[in-house]
Structures are given as C-alpha cells and as structure tokens.
Amino acid sequence: MKIENTKAQMRKGILEMCVLSILNQKEAYPSDIIKKLKESKLIVVEGTLYPLLNRLKNSELLSYNWKESKSGPPRKYYLITDQGKSFLTELIGTWKELNHAVKESTSKLKAS
Amino acid sequence: MKKVENINLGGQPFTIDEDAFIHLKNYLNSIHKHFSDSEGCDEIMEDIESRMAELFQEKMKGHSIITNKELDSIVAIMGTPEEFGAESISEPIRHSSKEKTAHKTHYTSATNKSKRRLFRDPDEKIVAGVCSGIASYLGIDDPLWVRIVMAVLIFGAGIGFPLYLFLWIIVPKAKNASDKLAMKGEPINVESIARTVEDELSDLQAKLTDLSKDFQSKKKRK
Numbered sequence: 001m002k003i004e005n006t007k008a009q010m011r012k013g014i015l016e017m018c019v020l021s022i023l024n025q026k027e028a029y030p031s032d033i034i035k036k037l038k039e040s041k042l043i044v045v046e047g048t049l050y051p052l053l054n055r056l057k058n059s060e061l062l063s064y065n066w067k068e069s070k071s072g073p074p075r076k077y078y079l080i081t082d083q084g085k086s087f088l089t090e091l092i093g094t095w096k097e098l099n100h101a102v103k104e105s106t107s108k109l110k111a112s
Numbered sequence: 113m114k115k116v117e118n119i120n121l122g123g124q125p126f127t128i129d130e131d132a133f134i135h136l137k138n139y140l141n142s143i144h145k146h147f148s149d150s151e152g153c154d155e156i157m158e159d160i161e162s163r164m165a166e167l168f169q170e171k172m173k174g175h176s177i178i179t180n181k182e183l184d185s186i187v188a189i190m191g192t193p194e195e196f197g198a199e200s201i202s203e204p205i206r207h208s209s210k211e212k213t214a215h216k217t218h219y220t221s222a223t224n225k226s227k228r229r230l231f232r233d234p235d236e237k238i239v240a241g242v243c244s245g246i247a248s249y250l251g252i253d254d255p256l257w258v259r260i261v262m263a264v265l266i267f268g269a270g271i272g273f274p275l276y277l278f279l280w281i282i283v284p285k286a287k288n289a290s291d292k293l294a295m296k297g298e299p300i301n302v303e304s305i306a307r308t309v310e311d312e313l314s315d316l317q318a319k320l321t322d323l324s325k326d327f328q329s330k331k332k333r334k
Contacts, residue, residue, distance in 0.1 A: 030159065030163065031163070031166065044191070044195065045188075045189070045190060045191020045192075045195045045196065046163060046189055046190050046191065047143070047160060047190045047191040047192075047193070047195065047196045048191065048195075048196050050156050050159045050160050050163070051147065051150065051152075051156050051196065053159070054150075054152040054155055054156050054159070055152070058151065058152060071169065072123065072124050072165070072166070072169065073122070073123035073124065073162070075162070076159070076162075
C-alpha cells in the first residue's frame with residue numbers, strides 16, 4: 001500500500017473543506033485561494049485547484065461571477081452558495097469528530 | 113535564430129518561440145488527456161489556460177518572447193497532471209521512479225506500459241512495415257524473426273502472400289509520434305513525444321547525410 005496514495009486521500013477531503021471555508025469568509029479569485037492554500041501548504045501545484053473548483057461548482061456548492069479586469073480578459077470570481085455553507089458546516093463537524101478520534105487513538109497508543 | 117508563433121492563451125496574446133511552442137502544446141495536451149474523462153474538462157482547461165496567461169503576464173514584464181525558460185517555471189508552478197493529485201481523477205496516483213529536481217522530470221509519468229496497438233512501422237520497413245509493426249506489437253525487439261516466419265508462410269505455405277497484402281491494407285501506418293508510441297506500448301506524455309520527435313529528426317538527418325554522400329560519390333565518378 002503506497003503511503004503517497006493514503007496521504008493524497010487524506011488531503012483530498014480536507015482540501016474541499018478548506019476551499020469552502022476560505023470562500024465562506026470572503027469571495028475570491030482562484031489566484032487568491034491558491035495563495036492561501038499554498039501558505040498553509042495544502043497544495044503544492046496550482047493545477048490541483050481547478051478540477052476541484054469545477055467539481056464544487058458543478059455540485060452547486062460554489063458559484064462564480066465574471067469580473068472585468070484592467071489587465072486582460074474578465075476573470076472568474078467565486079462565492080459560496082447556501083448549499084455550500086451547510087455542506088461546510090457538516091464537514092467541520094466531521095473534522096472535529098475525526099480530530100477527537102485521532103487524539104484519542106494516538107494517545108492510547110502512547111500509554112500502552 | 114528561431115521562428116516564433118503568435119498564440120492566444122487564455123484570451124491573451126503572446127509571442128512564443130518554436131521550441132517552447134511545441135512544449136506548451138504537448139503540456140496542454142497532456143492535461144487535456146488527463147481530464148478527458150471528467151465532466152467539465154473544457155472548463156477546467158480554460159481555467160488553467162487563463163491562470164497560465166496571468167502568470168506569463170506577470171513574468172514577462174519587459175521581455176517579449178516566451179522561451180522554454182519561462183515556460184518551465186510556469187509549468188513548475190502549475191504542476192504536471194501526475195502532480196495534480198488524487199483530486200483530478202478518483203483513482204490512486206501512479207508513481208514514477210524518477211521524481212522531482214531535474215528539468216526533464218516535469219514531464220515524466222508512470223513507468224507501466226500503456227495498451228499496445230498494432231500499426232505498420234514506416235521507420236523500419238522493408239516493403240510496408242507489416243513485420244516490424246507486428247514485432248512491436250508482440251514486444252519482439254528484432255523484426256527479423258517475424259520476417260523469417262512471414263517468408264516461410266509466403267514461400268512455403270503460400271498463404272503468407274495474401275496475408276501480407278491483407279495486413280498491408282488493414283493495418284494503419286503509424287503516422288505521428290503518439291501512434292508510434294502506442295505501437296511500442298510506451299506511455300504517451302510530453303517527454304516520450306519529445307523523445308520520439310528528436311529520434312525521427314536525427315534519423316532524417318542521418319538519411320540526408322547518407323544521401324548527400326551518395327550523391328557526392330556519384331558526381332565524382334562522372
């Protein structure tokens with residue numbers, strides 16, 4: 001079993017939650033989202049983000065508007081939808097449970 | 113001196129030299145292939161191209177022509193399809209043995225072989241490339257053995273002759289780099305395509321050199 005695959009699977013779920021959470025705070029351009037995700041080391045390459053945004057948009061958790069730009073063609077500006085907000089709330093709930101579960105199981109390991 | 117191409121990338125115009133143009137085209141094709149099964153492939157491609165255009169605009173301040181140097185740094189930022197992660201398709205990532213650092217590894221992909229397809233090999237032909245195509249398909253390095261079997265079938269059993277003609281007609285010729293790679297069962301990615309093109313060019317160069325030597329010696333005899 002390749003550790004890279006497991007790591008990738010872990011990141012995948014968390015990445016969705018983080019993207020929704022970033023957009024929950026404020027609407028943003030993909031480049032802003034990328035910047036935040038790179039800061040927290042959640043993504044390494046930018047190409048990871050675009051298929052994810054596309055999927056979230058297709059599932060109606062996000063939507064976008066076009067905004068005019070001075071230096072070129074109009075750019076997409078993403079916002080979270082109401083559905084996205086409730087999805088996020090559930091994900092955060094699960095994350096807290098998982099967090100707790102991980103703490104419990106890893107601390108028990110240390111004790112024995 | 114190099115030729116340049118004018119391109120529209122993500123709605124913005126750029127001038128790019130011919131080498132970088134080929135690399136860029138192959139890079140975008142490899143991404144397109146990666147997403148070709150997903151719904152929204154076109155939209156993802158548009159988003160990626162727009163982002164690349166933004167990055168190039170920032171990078172190119174002052175310079176006018178995109179070369180491989182700039183392209184490589186943008187590709188490092190965007191990532192190769194293999195680096196996009198489990199996000200892109202819902203299957204586990206395949207890992208190649210060569211990873212990171214070196215310039216060329218941007219374009220490497222999994223080491224497992226893709227499905228082989230039967231083509232006629234125009235580069236290694238005596239008559240029509242039927243035997244060398246069959247040899248590639250079966251994974252036999254030297255087409256000689258296939259030719260021997262074919263010769264026996266033709267001269268010994270007689271059936272070889274119509275069989276050869278049939279295959280000549282039915283089996284397609286491997287015309288471009290991706291056909292030739294599929295013929296040999298090699299993965300089709302930017303690196304292998306670039307390698308195939310380079311091989312073809314050096315073959316062509318060798319043939320031209322031979323041809324001109326021939327011509328020179330014939331002239332001398334006269």
